Amino acid sequence: MPTRSARRARRAPGAVVAAVAAAGLLVLSACSGPGPGSGSGDGSGTSGGVSGEVTVFAAASLTESFEKLGERFEEKHPGTHVTFSFAGSDALAASITGGAPADVFASASPATMDIVTDAGAAAGTPATFVRNRLEIAVPPGNPDGIASLRDLTDPGLKVVLCDEAVPCGAAARKALDAGGLDLTPVSYEEDVKSALNKVVLKEADAAVVYGTDVRAADGKVAGVGFPEAADALNDYPVTLLRQAPNAAAGRAFVELVRSAEGRKVLGEAGFLAP
Template sequence: MSRGARYTVLAVAVAIVLPTVGCDDDEDPQVGAGSDTASGQGDTPSGTVTVLAAASLTESFEELAGQLAREYPDLEVVFSFGPSSGLVEQVISGAPADVLATADPTTMDEAVAADVVDGEPVVFARNALTLAVPAGNPAGVTGLADLADDDLRVAVCEPQVPCGAAAERLLDAAGVTAAPDTLTTDVKEAASLVALGEADAALIYRTDAAAEGDDIETLDVPEADEIVNDYPVALLADAANPDGARAIAGAITGELGRSVLAEAGFLEP
């Protein structure tokens, strides 16, 4: 079975046992059954849950946590956002955390191979790249081909992080050899450079471009529709608060998570 198929099947299987927020039984019998089972396991989760999440999830996960505060008033969610590859390295090195959410299956697979994940990852969202320029497009960028122009200030994520790997695939598909001036450690850094006018163009996720509001404009890149990153989430084997971790992971993969992520521009898995 291919990696993509394995993640898709497991997303259904894990959704049965993870608690979800706001789902009706007639909406999805399997998810509803999982919710009933979870609700009978004991008290409402409490304590602190530490979530390591890809930088591109920052706004969405903070919004999700704010809404979950009403559902779990005794549960404190602590986020650490950053490049997925770096987060996986932290977990493998023993950094204390309960939940891991990465921006592609490749980085999550490293955590699985290192036996730091409890169970199987669940793909909960997808994301695609766009060509971002500062408001007003002062450099007159017209498309991906312009990223090969040495006179432009171009920012692209480092190749070992998901946004950089996706950028490489996109540029290959378009037959463009980019000449980046800056390789950023994560997509938020690249988006910030464009928003501040310190880069003329960058390849960033559509959701991060949207998060910058009017400070960024985007240009249509037809090839980007074929270069889409799956986002998996997993419970960690050494979670200090497994009940809280299951509650948060269930919210991410459930109806509330889908609603918040869709509002931010993420695609459904």
């Protein structure tokens, strides 16, 4: 049985997601109720509850919140075990449509969820459960005095962005376009955690990431807000997958995410109401 540390190790997208595919606040508004869809997997639950392993593919920005919810889920449902794959939403969607076995998909944008629904891989209609807002991550103390998105266009700064194929990169592009700004980063990263880590490791002076990731970094970076972020809010949808190996447990996990308890955990992490 994988350990919690093993779950976190599965976050790295590239090789890990490829291997999976090959082998397999604001107080949030109420949106509780049954998870979307009924699924066609045979599941492993019983009339009195659920059991067995539930596999959740989730956007990298959900790492800390979903790991906490995974612990709550296992406490509520003895005999279950939640395994996560955290990565860029586009890579996860490609893995799902490529046949990787999973019960639940939580994406950082409707566009990447559409890849899954258009392929007929979602069970029912995905439900938006949170939103997220961009911030600029800088080293503690903000040594370069970055105060705006425009400041990132200074050619003397090393700035990283998420690849535009992933939701944080697409959102950054929207924000830059809203400000009429042209920015060439030193690198495009495969997910938001990779972009943030460049600043943590002092390999970049700034990165455009989600405010939730700045908060989760626990003081290793500081966050700078900017008004253009209001034009680039990301909705996060979640769905049970049609071929879920454990549909009963997957449905129960979606219900937890959308419950008052799930909204509280996500709100504490800085996610916004949908």
